[in-house]
Amino acid sequence: MSLIVVGSVAYDGxxxxxxxxxxMLGGAATYIALAAGYFTPVKIVAVxxxxxxxxxxxxxxxxxxxxxxxxxxxxxxxFFWAGVYSADMNDRTTLRTxxxxxxDFNPKLPESYxxxxxxxxxxxxxxxxxxVREQMRSVKLTGGDxxxxxxxxxxxxxxxxxxxxxxxxxxxxxxRLLSGEQNLRRAAAKILEMGPHTLIIKRGxxxxxxxxxxxxxxxxxxxxxxxxxxxxxxxxxxxxxxxYLAGRGVAVNNGNLDFAELKxxxxxxxxxxxxxxEKFGVDRFRTLTRExxxxxxxxxxxxTAF
Amino acid sequence: MSLIVVGSVAYDGxxxxxxxxxxMLGGAATYIALAAGYFTPVKIVAVxxxxxxxxxxxxxxxxxxxxxxxxxxxxxxxFFWAGVYSADMNDRTTLRTxxxxxxDFNPKLPESYxxxxxxxxxxxxxxxxxxVREQMRSVKLTGGDxxxxxxxxxxxxxxxxxxxxxxxxxxxxxxRLLSGEQNLRRAAAKILEMGPHTLIIKRGxxxxxxxxxxxxxxxxxxxxxxxxxxxxxxxxxxxxxxxYLAGRGVAVNNGNLDFAELKxxxxxxxxxxxxxxEKFGVDRFRTLTRExxxxxxxxxxxxTAF
Numbered sequence: 350m351s352l353i354v355v356g357s358v359a360y361d362g363x364x365x366x367x368x369x370x371x372x373m374l375g376g377a378a379t380y381i382a383l384a385a386g387y388f389t390p391v392k393i394v395a396v397x398x399x400x401x402x403x404x405x406x407x408x409x410x411x412x413x414x415x416x417x418x419x420x421x422x423x424x425x426x427x428f429f430w431a432g433v434y435s436a437d438m439n440d441r442t443t444l445r446t447x448x449x450x451x452x453d454f455n456p457k458l459p460e461s462y463x464x465x466x467x468x469x470x471x472x473x474x475x476x477x478x479x480x481v482r483e484q485m486r487s488v489k490l491t492g493g494d495x496x497x498x499x500x501x502x503x504x505x506x507x508x509x510x511x512x513x514x515x516x517x518x519x520x521x522x523x524x525r526l527l528s529g530e531q532n533l534r535r536a537a538a539k540i541l542e543m544g545p546h547t548l549i550i551k552r553g554x555x556x557x558x559x560x561x562x563x564x565x566x567x568x569x570x571x572x573x574x575x576x577x578x579x580x581x582x583x584x585x586x587x588x589x590x591x592x593y594l595a596g597r598g599v600a601v602n603n604g605n606l607d608f609a610e611l612k613x614x615x616x617x618x619x620x621x622x623x624x625x626x627e628k629f630g631v632d633r634f635r636t637l638t639r640e641x642x643x644x645x646x647x648x649x650x651x652x653t654a655f
Numbered sequence: 656m657s658l659i660v661v662g663s664v665a666y667d668g669x670x671x672x673x674x675x676x677x678x679m680l681g682g683a684a685t686y687i688a689l690a691a692g693y694f695t696p697v698k699i700v701a702v703x704x705x706x707x708x709x710x711x712x713x714x715x716x717x718x719x720x721x722x723x724x725x726x727x728x729x730x731x732x733x734f735f736w737a738g739v740y741s742a743d744m745n746d747r748t749t750l751r752t753x754x755x756x757x758x759d760f761n762p763k764l765p766e767s768y769x770x771x772x773x774x775x776x777x778x779x780x781x782x783x784x785x786x787v788r789e790q791m792r793s794v795k796l797t798g799g800d801x802x803x804x805x806x807x808x809x810x811x812x813x814x815x816x817x818x819x820x821x822x823x824x825x826x827x828x829x830x831r832l833l834s835g836e837q838n839l840r841r842a843a844a845k846i847l848e849m850g851p852h853t854l855i856i857k858r859g860x861x862x863x864x865x866x867x868x869x870x871x872x873x874x875x876x877x878x879x880x881x882x883x884x885x886x887x888x889x890x891x892x893x894x895x896x897x898x899y900l901a902g903r904g905v906a907v908n909n910g911n912l913d914f915a916e917l918k919x920x921x922x923x924x925x926x927x928x929x930x931x932x933e934k935f936g937v938d939r940f941r942t943l944t945r946e947x948x949x950x951x952x953x954x955x956x957x958x959t960a961f
């Protein structure tokens with residue numbers, strides 16, 4: 350019972366008010382897989398160049414993340430992104446995007462991946478997301494992410510792709526752009542007519558809102574004392590969310606999806622996103638334990654119950 | 656067992672993307688009193704000019720809001736403020752501030768007010784807030800609001816005033832300015848060393864956080880489908896918060912203040928702030944019922960429990 354995660358594996362250069370790292374492991378699929386790996390076995394579908402370091406392979410492999418689906422292009426270079434955050438870390442400016450081998454990413458799933466039940470489609474071209482979904486034979490829960498660029502410039506393809514998804518997990522500005530509605534509740538209602546029956550809207554430090562069947566659930570963001578680097582927080586949220594559901598075997602059953610489990614998944618998403626910000630890049634996941642995750646989950650309970 | 660509310664009673668001119676009203680009843684004390692009035696008897700300390708309309712007196716009086724402490728200056732004009740909101744209503748620009756009779760506001764409490772147990776000091780000059788506090792003989796719970804101007808230009812006076820308060824209720828940017836800390840949790844820790852043992856930080860549409868004794872409680876903002884006019888939402892929050900506590904007889908007892916009741920008070924604050932936005936100015940409070948308030952409180956429970 351594994352989770353298939355599709356998306357970028359990359360190197361990032363990041364500057365925040367707390368420091369600067371020129372090159373470190375990054376990419377959406379990396380964060381999603383590392384976060385989800387605390388809850389469920391994960392198999393990655395991605396592509397890297399032959400500059401991808403053995404220590405980074407080793408980190409992923411040490412978490413029982415299957416890398417058979419991670420292609421390596423001889424002579425190619427791994428996707429590189431660099432950015433700098435504003436003083437309050439609520440905005441960031443991209444300094445460099447070298448797609449490199451990611452420009453020709455055309456995911457082909459290994460045979461051993463195609464019968465897995467859980468699929469998370471990270472932010473890539475919508476038609477590639479659709480192609481991956483179609484390669485899966487018996488998926489029980491499919492969802493994913495997208496971004497402004499695809500919403501603006503690949504809208505028909507994105508809308509076609511979304512029809513086959515159970516859930517969509519995007520941030521508030523993407524939800525507004527996709528729906529054309531400024532108000533979040535109206536935006537959610539419109540998006541839930543596009544295909545996914547479940548929608549999670551991330552609001553950065555302010556948490557997330559889950560929408561389904563005319564109900565919604567609001568999770569606050571964890572109040573961190575120190576935010577070192579927000580890079581990957583949204584992807585770590587996604588990993589915690591889908592990882593928890595996969596680990597619990599939660600799937601659509603006769604059109605039903607357990608709302609109580611979905612709410613817990615959103616809290617685990619917030620938990621994983623909050624840990625991600627505590628160190629640079631993926632560093633927090635090098636030491637994070639399941640016990641710390643459970644302790645923070647219970648802190649969420651304490652801080653929100655009334 | 657009444658609540659004394661001190662602050663501005665005003666006329667406002669407001670423009671939002673949903674419409675424009677040239678002159679309508681406003682002012683912090685007005686919103687606080689109207690919201691608190693659903694939970695407890697209220698007595699207002701304020702000043703108006705002789706242009707203050709009978710229909711506005713009647714509205715307040717109809718809610719059993721005592722107006723003995725609302726001075727009327729013959730030949731004077733009531734405080735007038737006008738502003739325009741941005742398209743997403745997260746920012747507003749002040750177009751006009753005519754202090755008028757409010758410029759010489761020097762609150763003197765009627766004798767019948769001085770033995771009441773609850774006091775909310777709306778946003779006025781800190782030394783005036785202190786003077787009011789000192790006129791009270793047996794107050795059991797004191798708290799209030801302030802703003803950037805007093806934090807920047809009347810800092811010593813404000814710090815002296817805060818020493819006698821049980822709680823401070825401000826928004827996130829004010830908390831950052833007052834503490835000199837960008838991070839909300841660190842900001843709260845610093846402010847709790849200034850005097851108030853309880854701090855509520857409002858975060859606009861994102862809700863509020865209550866800090867006390869090393870604990871915190873996070874309340875989300877209600878997801879409104881239509882925000883017509885955010886004017887007064889923060890003051891309505893304050894009214895719901897202190898009104899609930901006063902109505903329940905919650906006060907400091909041997910240094911203790913019931914945290915469970917404080918959490919409920921924060922939710923009632925959010926509830927009252929959310930209703931305020933549904934119509935222009937105070938209009939929503941003309942028709943709002945206690946039953947609607949309870950229904951929304953329960954909606955908060957449903958949307959946050961996990």
